[in-house]
Amino acid sequence: MPGVAVPQEPARRRGRRRSGADTREQVLTAARAAFAERGYDGATVRHIAERAGVDAAMVHHWFGSKDALFTASLDIPLDPAAVFPELLHGPRDQLGERLVTRFLTLWDATGGAPLASMLRSVAAHDDAARMLRDFVTRVILTRVVATLGPDQPDLRAALVGSQLIGLGMARYVVKLEPLASADHATVVAAVAPTVQRYLTGPLG
Amino acid sequence: MPGVAVPQEPARRRGRRRSGADTREQVLTAARAAFAERGYDGATVRHIAERAGVDAAMVHHWFGSKDALFTASLDIPLDPAAVFPELLHGPRDQLGERLVTRFLTLWDATGGAPLASMLRSVAAHDDAARMLRDFVTRVILTRVVATLGPDQPDLRAALVGSQLIGLGMARYVVKLEPLASADHATVVAAVAPTVQRYLTGPLG
Incomplete structure (x- = not known):
């Protein structure tokens, strides 16, 4: 595996x-x-x-x-107990940056195969979709968003999930260029402000 | 179909x-x-x-x-010749809003089935992944981003693609709440600023 x-x-x-x-x-x-x-x-x-x-x-x-x-x-190469204290440590207004950086480091190491496998299951089976829902709720919502204490934590977690799922799809599965080969600094500069706003900024 | x-x-x-x-x-x-x-x-x-x-x-x-x-x-219920003139008509700084609104109207009508089917193919077959790449390049890049004439048009198109693919996954396939049931106004208010920045704003 x-x-x-x-x-x-x-x-x-x-x-x-x-x-x-x-x-x-x-x-x-x-x-x-x-x-x-x-x-x-x-x-x-x-x-x-x-x-x-x-x-x-x-x-x-x-x-x-x-x-x-x-x-x-879920084949997600992540140990939440190790990752989240590290992520949450540091300036609150750079959490988006740390989260996107961690996401890229994590998935670059394994490439598209585990992500494609997960997405295939999610698109094919309601059970797998539920597992990914639970992942976003348990990990992104409970471990990250809820600790920040903003308004609309559920919506924020789902929005962060949407951008990270889309980034994973685009970079590793669909291999959309230039996003697929872009260095971390480029992707982080572009995507981190989105994740940061979803976490702590105004939602409209 | x-x-x-x-x-x-x-x-x-x-x-x-x-x-x-x-x-x-x-x-x-x-x-x-x-x-x-x-x-x-x-x-x-x-x-x-x-x-x-x-x-x-x-x-x-x-x-x-x-x-x-x-x-x-591609099973995308979209006639580019009809949609894009309409999308591009109107204030440039509200293009993100029009694009997200159109995306929701388009996919809400058919629900998750065609999207899940496409994503299943994309995750399973390189050919299908290439078709989705081509779609983003031809439709988002050529029809939308290129007409705006910003810097880094390819990266912008891929970023817009990443957020829309992720929104489609989250709302229709993974069914992440509250994003899955949120009304259009809520989703547009949250996501349109992201798409607008990817189209015309600073990327870092």
């Missing part, structure tokens, strides 16, 4: 036997099924662990948090 | 026999294949007509222009 930057097993275990990696993959498969069926709030780590036939403590050990397990199950 | 607002056959012909509709469908099938294989510039109306086994004059009669045939073949 390309691009999933979930916490790795400790290095000393690597290569000793396949079962660790296999089990982790089983957990991700169980997580995808559970999140798709029940949504983010309905799926519990305990249920996912049971479904994968492993101990819930092992799931916590590998993935750290339900958020991290969720993003890993 | 849902949502394709290509010029209809004259009313007097309707229902008389199926062959008109069948032939139009053959032309669209031939057009999809030709645009996917050769791109917008490489595919000619003459070649498409030959491929469909009809006279090129008939293709012009039905679709009016290569642009219109192209948008119809």
Whole structure:
């Protein structure tokens, strides 16, 4: 599975036997099924662990948090617990800039394949669409917008989601030039003011 | 085929026999294949007509222009020849507002199905991705941005494309609330300033 930057097993275990990696993959498969069926709030780590036939403590050990397990199950190479404190640290009026920079760094590393795969699922299956909705709500809304405390937080989160989804589509899947090959500074200069306004500016 | 607002056959012909509709469908099938294989510039109306086994004059009669045939073949319910003069007419600093309003009117009428279908193809096939690239270049760049004569027209067209693709995904496919159910005034107030800046404002 390309691009999933979930916490790795400790290095000393690597290569000793396949079962660790296999089990982790089983957990991700169980997580995808559970999140798709029940949504983010309905799926519990305990249920996912049971479904994968492993101990819930092992799931916590590998993935750290339900958020991290969720993003890993979506093939989003992101550990929310590590990323968001870093994003939110710094001037509030440069949050758009930090968010777009992080987005580019994150997806440039893996290219278009995981994004195309996610979008294919989202366009084909309501379950996958719900997972992406939950992602925007849980991660963008709860972790970023809500901490800023603006008016209309739900609408702001959805607007940020719309521009980031569109940027991902344009740069990595549709490969719209010159956006697809533009350096980070160019994209950030163009797109960060949009994201910043959606986060903290006037909406009309 | 849902949502394709290509010029209809004259009313007097309707229902008389199926062959008109069948032939139009053959032309669209031939057009999809030709645009996917050769791109917008490489595919000619003459070649498409030959491929469909009809006279090129008939293709012009039905679709009016290569642009219109192209948008119809993409399932985009848009007749560029009718829409763009209307869009470009009016104050330049309200073009973002007119463009977003038109986008919402156009897609609200058909809902998410044609968009989801297009995105599924785009995420799955390079050919479909090329067609959407061509659409942004031909329609947004050539018909809208280039007529405004700003600096960096290619980047501006791609940025407009990114926000509109993302808005379409968020509202109609992912169904991100409250963006999915918001009235036009709310969406336009929030998104039009983004599109306006991408068209005519500073990019960084």
